[in-house]
Amino acid sequence: MNISGILIKRSIFFSFLLLFIIYSAHIYTFNAASPGNISKNPDAQKGKQLFQEYNCASCHQLYGLGGYMGPDLTNVVSNPSKGEKYAYAVIRSGTQKMPNFNLSDAEANCLVAYLKEVDRTGFSPVPAFTVHLNGDVNYDQ
């Protein structure tokens, strides 16, 4: 009785584990050629590195993920009321709430290059969407 119980538990555990491995492999390999690939854009790569080194995510979000103090930066460079120059100026000099990190001209340009790559991938916050009765949503992007 005990042995069969242990076998059942182990079978469930390892079945879940196998499914997890297959699912993880799928997620690791999806959509490799879509926008968002910055491997051929060294400025954007440097910008991403700076974004992390200055802990920008503690205050800013990308796709709604990150801090809440500053605005979501996913589409800041294509926002008609902001744009690349605005982003560059804020990065260089800070604001009342955002400290001036004394970034160089080149570093600020790399951060903008990164934000331009982020902008190409999609929209956040979602501008329009359709809600289905089953609780799912179509993001009309």
Next chain:
Amino acid sequence: MNTLIKYFIGISLVALLGGVLFGCFSAFQFLYPAFFSSVPFFKTRPLHVSSVVGWIFLASAGSIYYFIGQENKTSSFSVSLTRLHLFMFISGGFIILISYLFGYFGGREYWEFNPIFSLMILCTWLFFLLNFFHAIKGSDRPWPVYYWMWCTGVVFFMITFIEANLWMVPYFGDHIIRDLTVQWKAYGALVGSWNMLVYGIAIYLLTKIKNDPSIAKSKLAFAMYFLGFFNLLFGWAHHIYVVPCPKYIRVISYAVSMTELLILFKLIWSARPTIQEGRNQKNNLVYNFLFSSDIWVLLNLFLALLISIPAINVYTHGTHITVAHAMGSTIGINTFILLASVCYITLKNQVPENPLRVSAIKKGVRGLNISLGVFWVCLIGAGVKKGMHTGDPSVLHQAILEEISPFLLGFALAGTGILASLLAISLPLLRSLLKQLRHG
């Protein structure tokens, strides 16, 4: 061995108090950025998060070392490995906190330290994993459910922590969407892993309080464990519904998350007996904490289920409702359960001439529940206000911040109440632990 465990527990309480203090600073800095400007918000936030994560790891590891030692009635752990685990974790944690003060970041959510320190965390966890499996190798079979949960938590933390660091490989890090997807896949499972450690501790404590080992061996306990494990593996994507990754990720996560309704029904079904048990055990300090955690499990599970529905998530994502869920679970569930465990261990080992001051702790529990209630409601209020502007790009971020500032002030003040309550709980425990250490 017991001395080492007391160090784990004592230092974990210091990490908790430090973490909540940093949290209070960052809550006020969010409203008034000039407040305590020598350590700005982008430094206090990681100080807060890492200290609280340190509390969860140290208290969980210390409790598990203690409980397995009690179960096996032998010194089944390697003392030198345990010592190495403690030393590496504390020295690593201390270096990480100092690195934040010097502005030396890795900039990833939860793990905001430079990735070089990830190796240290990985090493400490490896010591814990080796020690844990060495200790339970010869234990009686079939294992109670908490052994399964601890095994799952220990192993999957290792797996998901490595996964969370995959961004350092260019294949992952150089693709913005893949990076975000894998990052939040790892984080969802990672939180699930430490929840396994903590929930396992809760079940262990219940079996001891009620003196009923069958609680941890019942079919229902295992059904709930496998349901939790299933959600740990596949139910993480509510974080990234809006990220443009394949739709099947959202659909799978939505379906898997809804299986948690079974846990919600089970909690509602057992609410009456739980309340009755709460009345019977009202003088039991450990049960006081566990009873509070039961209430917070119910509330946070309900919130988690709501935000896992894409049609609701689209309004709540990126708002303070997500913070309510994260902090509500960390304080209301993890912290209450771990404090129950700390009390259990401290009471078991207390020095008779200096008994633990139980009444102060009970007042602290009441204060913590009230403060957390206000804190949680304020965060939800702020989230609802912001969510009402979903789909309206004309509203500026600054305008939303001004609109939600009364809620954030309530949140910051309630945070101070949480700190005061935790002081009322932790100081008698720390005092008792120090006396125990002095008495050897």
